[in-house]
Amino acid sequence: YGLNDYRDQALLDFRLQSEMAAIFGGGAVAGENFIDPKSNKRKLHMRGVLDFDIQNIMKTEADEGVDAFLNRAMEELFAVNNGSSERLLLYGAGFATALANSKWWQKQLEANKTEMKWGVTWKMVESNFGSLRGIMDPALSLTGEYSNCALVIDPAHVRLVEQVALQERKLDLVSAGIRNSKDIVLEESITLELTNPKAHGLLVL
Numbered sequence: 084y085g086l087n088d089y090r091d092q093a094l095l096d097f098r099l100q101s102e103m104a105a106i107f108g109g110g111a112v113a114g115e116n117f118i119d120p121k122s123n124k125r126k127l128h129m130r131g132v133l134d135f136d137i138q139n140i141m142k143t144e145a146d147e148g149v150d151a152f153l154n155r156a157m158e159e160l161f162a163v164n165n166g167s168s169e170r171l172l173l174y175g176a177g178f179a180t181a182l183a184n185s186k187w188w189q190k191q192l193e194a195n196k197t198e199m200k201w202g203v204t205w206k207m208v209e210s211n212f213g214s215l216r217g218i219m220d221p222a223l224s225l226t227g228e229y230s231n232c233a234l235v236i237d238p239a240h241v242r243l244v245e246q247v248a249l250q251e252r253k254l255d256l257v258s259a260g261i262r263n264s265k266d267i268v269l270e271e272s273i274t275l276e277l278t279n280p281k282a283h284g285l286l287v288l
Contacts, residue, residue: 139284161212166282175223177231
């Protein structure tokens with residue numbers, strides 16, 4: 084385990100923090116709201132798609148099984164909007180546990196159908212209303228309260244706004260007389276915009 088491994092791990096952690104900021108807002112990453120740099124008093128919360136964009140929030144009803152809930156959710160997500168016939172399903176660890184008790188989901192997994200897209204291996208699942216690309220997302224579990232949730236995203240209706248592209252700056256701290264090291268600072272600023280809010284959803288168990 085060498086220096087390059089530490090650099091790779093730092094990059095993965097950086098991208099995970101960026102993903103969490105885009106989904107949940109800046110407060111979810113920092114653990115608390117930000118302070119306005121002008122007044123040093125007023126608290127701010129950086130924008131996240133869960134806070135502002137997603138309009139379909141579906142929760143399980145009393146005595147409703149996982150299969151019945153998923154069927155109802157898929158109907159609402161696919162049938163009542165002009166979204167795509169294929170969506171992404173990003174779920175937390177708690178939601179994954181519930182899926183293990185779903186006969187419909189397990190039957191789909193028996194087909195062992197996977198597909199590589201965007202550098203990710205997705206589980207391909209077919210419903211009567213449309214197709215799903217499913218994968219467990221660590222970002223949902225790390226926030227705690229979203230572990231039992233799943234995000235349904237229509238990739239055709241997502242726009243990535245890139246204020247600052249991913250870049251690195253090398254700091255020569257030796258020449259500056261600070262310490263005997265040469266550090267690298269990663270920088271990136273992105274925002275996700277959902278262009279058809281009703282095509283996406285949050286499933287809550």
